[in-house]
Amino acid sequence: MSLELQPITFREAAEYVRLHHRHHLPAHGWKFGVAVNDGKKVVGVIVVGQPVARHLDDGYTAEITRCCTDGTKNACSMLYGAANRAAKALGYRKVITYTRADEPGTSLRGAGWREVYRTKPQTWDRPGRPRVDKTEPFQRVLWEAS
Secondary structure, eight states: OOOEEEEOOHHHHHHHHHHHOSSOOOOSOOSEEEEEEOSSSEEEEEEEESOSSGGGOSSSEEEEEEEEESSOTTHHHHHHHHHHHHHHHTTOSEEEEEEETTSOOHHHHHTTOEEEEEOOOOOSOBTTBOOOOSSOOOOEEEEEOO
């Protein structure tokens, strides 16, 4: 089976994430997205937006906010590579993403990404901006494309 990339709309990507992602809801923001198919159906999507962390949003950094597949071999690595190339072609200088620390990052390593640092587990709730967490706080790993 060979995989090929294809365009996808925000609505289609959000629906795919809603149906298939194991621990996240669809992303709210969108710069662009890419899908991968097996010749018959979409087997994965990736969503690229602006960085969630305001201090990283310098106008030249894109963040992959969702990567979701049905488990098809090599689909994640193909999507990460395609998203990085597309972002760089659009003028972004840096492309980042986060994973949970309990995820191995195999697809990211396979696509040539490197681990930058690990965050401490923390809540989204802040005194100046109260929020209700939808998931429990996890340690996250920040990855950067090479």
